[in-house]
Amino acid sequence: MLELMQQIVNGLSLGAIYALIALGYTMIYGIIKLINFAHGDVMMVGAYIGFFSVSLLGTNIMVAMIFAMIACALLGVIIEKVAYKPLRRATRIAALITAIGVSLFLEYTTIFLLTPQQRIFPQGAFPVHDYNFLGLSVSNKDIFIFISAIVLMIILQFIVKNTKTGKAMRAVSEDKDAAVLMGINVDNTISMTFALGSALAAAAGVMIGVYYNTINPLMGILPGLKAFVAAVLGGIGIIPGAMVGGFILGILETLVSGYGNSLYRDAVAFGVLILILLIKPTGIFGKNTGEKV
Amino acid sequence: MALLKINNLCKSFGGLSAVLNFNMEIRENELIGLIGPNGAGKTTVFNLITGVYKPDEGEIIFKGENIGGLPPYAICKKGIARTFQNIRLFNNLTVLENVKIALHKDVPYSLPAAVVRFGSFYKGEAKIEEEALKWLSLFNLDYKKDEIASNLPYGEQRRLEIARALATHPTLLILDEPAAGMNPNETLELMELIRRLRDEFGLSILLIEHDMSLVMGVCERIYVLDYGQVIAEGKPEEIRNNKRVIEAYLGEEV
């Protein structure tokens, strides 16, 4: 029982990271119905910015995270304006291919500029301590990840629920044409969504750097894909769904590698994905809507 | 014997009854109208009959067999064909191809014959082409056979949809607002066409229509639906003077 609790606690920080990435996926999907395959790579860029901020500028990890978030928010907006905006009226599949193109571009530009080698996140930036309570061991690393993720999620909830921009975002994802008629600037709202989503991904990138200690230019692919699964699991386009989906996936994955075969860890995400799609394709929080005839 | 008999059909969406205890009987070669205010559940009835929706309760007896809950393609094969309120053609395909797809259910050659191109494929294709052209010429569309369906003017799209439905060789044809968007002249032509189809092919026809002149002019019996329930049934002149029908259309205060 205690070991199970320990695994769940271990899974919480990984889940928090997935949840943060999943939020960006779900917000972007909600607003322009695009599976932004480049999202994981934005996270990777965030991890690198955090890395350089700590190793070259010598900032602490919080400042590094803020730098990464600001830079990636900008990057997200640029990607949207340059690559996705021209395709807003094109088919979904053309947009999907473009997203794949952007993803490859980010990965291989990073490789070109920074070599494909993986880099070790400086240990000095984050001295690890383990704490014990109630027989569970928790490192300050996990506590840091978990708490900062929760804080970011609360801020996001506040923005989406209470600010004008947040209301505009919800309006645009509900019905773009009606939002235009209500005087909402759709372009700005979409940019804002990309900025927010990318900033969260950047934070997650820095956290992954702390969590695994290493970063490399292709690190975004798999967590990105898994975070997308988390978003689908919770119900794509639904913000609380992405959070819950992220935590469920993180915990499940930790349990499988803790108890079973760690080689099957990656299959868990996809197994969960297929189960949810076959049982309730709209996800845990999704509403079932049939096609109107 | 009734061709189609619907008993106590019910369907609700998220707790809201769209169709409640609906009963209907269509005899062979009859021309029936289904009318009612917007949102009364008429299209839902059509979707239930053609299998697009599954009924919650009740039975749909067609030629003595309960077809309620069968998938649409199976119901089509039993002999029910329909058109849609918002025309649903195969938009990127030609007029001819649209009709050919309706003929697929009786495809005269096997899949291996198609892939390896046996003689039966060529013979079969010739037969399909001939029959598809026959249906098009009946609706004066043969001269546009190679036109892309979505490029046809509105009235011709409606006609093509009916041609396509007929090509499945139905015994019951269901038309969802066939006169929608037509001018009075076109509506008159359509009335003629509907009567002619019924007589020529021995069809039973069920239609939803908002244009009262068309319904009253062409239908032999009319069902009136309001809030998912039948509130009146009878000959056009009976319906015209039915108090409940007038109330349903004009509101309680009349």
Place this chain on the structure above:
Amino acid sequence: MKMLETRWGKFIIEVVALAVIFTLVQYFITAGIFNQYHQITLTSMCINIILAVSLNLINGFTGQLSLGHAGFMAVGAYVSVVLTKFMGMPFIVGIIAGCLGAALAGFVIGVPTLRLKGDYLAIATLGFGEIIRVILQNIDYVGGPAGVVGIPKLTSWGWLFAGVVVTIFVIQNLINSSYGRAIISVREDEIASEVMGVNTTNYKVLAFVVGAFFAGFAGVLYAHYFYIIKPETFNFLKSFDVLVMVVLGGLGSTTGAVIAAVFVTLLTAVLQAFPAVRMIIYALILILIMIYRPQGLMGNKELSVKILGRIWSGKDGSFEDK
């Protein structure tokens, strides 16, 4: 000239044209005009054509967005390698078993997932493709993550040529028949198609199984040319590669898929010379083509001699989407 326009006339022209192409390339290979590098490019090209044309059946003609093609390719590759390398069976047995194995995988995956639509289907097929990969990684018999090394080189130009011709022949004949029209009607309007008597589920599964069958074929040819197979080779990025070709060529155009497969293979070969920036350029080209021609090279039109003639005479050079 009249005789050439009949069914048999066309058939004879096609056979002659194919024989000429085959002999010419075979001559280039035997005479050493094609060096090793050319031959590798040629092999990749043929494999890519088979993959693109078969995925186009699923994505382009049936309109079902599948991202699991690499998984079927993997099944074909592994099944055939087990038979040829481990059990010493002849190549033809490996080919047939590889194709059928992939088709079976297509059936098993297609039946439950094809109820899903659009993005959900895309993600589910991507998930299944990845699961195939993870399962292969965990089978020690076929080398786990390290894969199988030392596969006999049985894929010859003859087999590649046959693979391409059979794939195009079968898929084109299927599409240009009543069954093909039923398949296309699913893409156009699933509900209308169903109401017209088309069992849409059956046709989706049919397209999926046929597509998987040929992806398996491509996998067999790949494994028996490149000496080594690893599960990692068949990850979802490989499926993306094929999807890129299909969309570049134009969804629903077989000639488009062929041209795009040739183009992408040549592009990759040319970019080989600039390893540092190869993928960056590839990514940029991808993005630019999608921005300036999102319907792909051919739209859903087929390139035929007739259209070429018209372009030549300058009468109507456009095959724009209407």
